[in-house]
Amino acid sequence: MSDTLIRVLAFTFGALWGSFLNVCISRWPAGQSVVAPRSRCPNCERPIAWYENVPVLSWVALRARCRGCGKLISVMYPLVELAVAFTWLISVANFGPTLTALRVAVFATLLLGIAMTDARHYIIPDGFTVFGLMWIMAFSVVGLITAEPGPFAPPYEALIGACAGAGAIAIAGWLGEVALRKEAMGFGDVTLMAVVGAAVGPQLALLTIFLGAGIGTVAYVLIIYPVRLIRLKRERRARPETPDDGEGIVPIIPFGVFLAPAAVIALLWGRVIIDWYLASVVRYG
Numbered sequence: 001m002s003d004t005l006i007r008v009l010a011f012t013f014g015a016l017w018g019s020f021l022n023v024c025i026s027r028w029p030a031g032q033s034v035v036a037p038r039s040r041c042p043n044c045e046r047p048i049a050w051y052e053n054v055p056v057l058s059w060v061a062l063r064a065r066c067r068g069c070g071k072l073i074s075v076m077y078p079l080v081e082l083a084v085a086f087t088w089l090i091s092v093a094n095f096g097p098t099l100t101a102l103r104v105a106v107f108a109t110l111l112l113g114i115a116m117t118d119a120r121h122y123i124i125p126d127g128f129t130v131f132g133l134m135w136i137m138a139f140s141v142v143g144l145i146t147a148e149p150g151p152f153a154p155p156y157e158a159l160i161g162a163c164a165g166a167g168a169i170a171i172a173g174w175l176g177e178v179a180l181r182k183e184a185m186g187f188g189d190v191t192l193m194a195v196v197g198a199a200v201g202p203q204l205a206l207l208t209i210f211l212g213a214g215i216g217t218v219a220y221v222l223i224i225y226p227v228r229l230i231r232l233k234r235e236r237r238a239r240p241e242t243p244d245d246g247e248g249i250v251p252i253i254p255f256g257v258f259l260a261p262a263a264v265i266a267l268l269w270g271r272v273i274i275d276w277y278l279a280s281v282v283r284y285g
């Protein structure tokens with residue numbers, strides 16, 4: 001098979017998985033099944049035919065509107081489909097048509113789903129994390145047998161990594177709770193870090209938490225806090241009688257949104273980052 005054909009197939013597969021990921025993202029936080037019923041319009045409940053459900057293309061062809069009730073279909077759907085399609089394309093372009101490409105693509109797809117539900121609902125569904133843990137553990141064994149571990153941890157490291165990831169984030173959450181005197185970390189973050197730790201091993205699981213905290217801090221200072229401040233000011237102007245008690249200025253931060261990209265960075269470049277860090281410590285320390 002030619003390289004181009006393989007890449008086209010990877011992109012198409014990715015788009016289809018992206019379409020399924022949309023179903024998971026919209027249904028799991030509501031406690032619904034992803035298998036039944038068939039896809040329908042969330043507004044008018046009209047069932048969606050297969051030709052209205054082709055990734056990206058249908059959204060464009062329908063001009064982003066339901067054919068039944070005319071309600072706008074969120075741009076989230078084609079964007080998620082495109083993101084997953086490109087994830088699978090980039091994986092195959094980098095690792096070739098290999099087991100490693102499949103594992104990287106599935107891992108990144110899972111993390112995208114987790115980041116989306118955490119951002120939208122502050123929920124990390126067990127559907128993602130339980131499947132992720134089982135998939136990663138199973139393929140760490142497959143990687144050992146086929147002698148193709150790729151960037152993933154081998155089975156024993158994966159087991160220790162799951163415990164280290166979950167344990168470290170639980171400790172961080174516990175100390176955060178003591179310091180802030182309120183719930184700082186959801187249990188979803190613990191399950192997410194078990195999955196990440198199984199994929200990258202204990203050392204890079206800790207790196208993921210550091211990177212996630214770093215990305216989160218930058219996002220908080222540059223985006224989340226200013227946006228929140230502007231919105232609160234606007235609300236006060238609209239309703240001046242609301243008491244200014246300083247409440248609501250510190251929003252809940254879905255940490256999974258930042259752990260997800262951090263995990264991909266740790267998987268692909270974690271060794272390089274740690275080597276670079278150790279070299280700088282030796283040079284300046």
Ligand SMILES: [Zn+2]
Pocket residue numbers: 041042043044045046066067068069070071
């Ligand atoms: Zn409709």
